[in-house]
Amino acid sequence: MLRTGGHAVRMTGRRPPFVPGMDAAGVIDQLGPGVEGRLAVGQRVVALVLFTGPHGGAYAEQVVVPAESVVPAPEGMGFPEASTLPMNAMTARLALDVLDLPPGGTVAVTGAVGAVGGYAVELARADGLMVIADAAPRDGETVRGFGADHVVGRGAGIAERIRTLVPEGVAGVVDGSAQTTELVPAISDGGTLVELRGWPGPAERGIRVCPVMVPDRIGDTAGLDTLCRQAEAGVLTPRVAQVLPAAEAARAHRLLEAGGLRGRVVLAFS
Incomplete structure (x- = not known):
């Protein structure tokens, strides 16, 4: 950056x-x-x-x-x-702390095969969260190895794929792959989208968009x-x-x- x-x-x-x-x-x-x-x-x-x-x-x-x-x-x-x-693990930790989901909650992580995304999946599992992660077909097993409970295809239509697993939407998303507006429909009303690439929003339905940077x-x-x-x-x-x-x-x-x-x-x- x-x-x-x-x-x-x-x-x-x-x-x-x-x-x-x-x-x-x-x-x-x-x-x-x-x-x-x-x-x-x-x-x-x-x-x-x-x-x-x-x-x-x-x-x-x-x-x-x-x-x-x-x-x-x-x-x-x-x-x-x-x-x-x-840098990478601390960024993942910061993202999850901003979401502040309770144990048993569900988080979606994009860019899950990347350095920050992989750490976010592992830390979320350690926090007791259910994790939905995205991956290309060749990376699915790698991401499951990090502890993801469900792996969905990345790119267009990702929100629909997440909603298929969680019809009410997820309370929080860590966006490590700059999918931004593609992810907003996957989030429940009043939920939170943590952005690692600086996108500030806006989003509808009371969804918070929180850009984070590790210097904090x-x-x-x-x-x-x-x-x-x-x-x-x-x-x-x-x-x-x-x-x-x-x-x-x-x-x-x-x-x-x-x-x-x-x-x-x-x-x-x-």
Whole structure:
């Protein structure tokens, strides 16, 4: 989104060059004044990095971040896998928290085979929700493996397919694939559509449209730590499609732009 200008509204007054990247995994090299007890030099950690901050984003060999944005990495997990957690898993957690559905409720997740969507399915199941997820035919088993109770075809007609399963409509949708207006008919009166690509609505029948962005959780130490411990316990499944050297960042972005990835592209800076 930074590359295509999606975050411009958050960067008024800033001048390029911009350093992108919100996920980092590595080893603590130094601690700032007053940081003690929870973190230590040499510790394996992950960090949620605010690329709009004074030090830029995570595309760097060394990254300076507030201590509250850093937590211990999942035990037994490599840095490439661990680096997929901060931005994507936290975005999924934020989306579900905005929905605030009770255990036993039903949520629909689109873009379920993607990094955020997959985490949203797994977290929703851990929250005790029934999950309806979308997928192309070749991805159906993968999405079921995340814990989806029902898998429907994506694209035109998705609302009708969801209503076939839940005639009264679902109370909440996490839209990870920018299907926007296609999804509104699937939502019950007064329900909520959480948008991960910034669509603000409007929608009819009292449906709330809530665009969310993970920078709103940049200092949520407890939340990030919980996600890492869930990954440790196997609740979350990090997926890495490819690890590329940092010098091939442009190629990584071309892969993202082309689509079709079934996991994150990770840049290695060492």
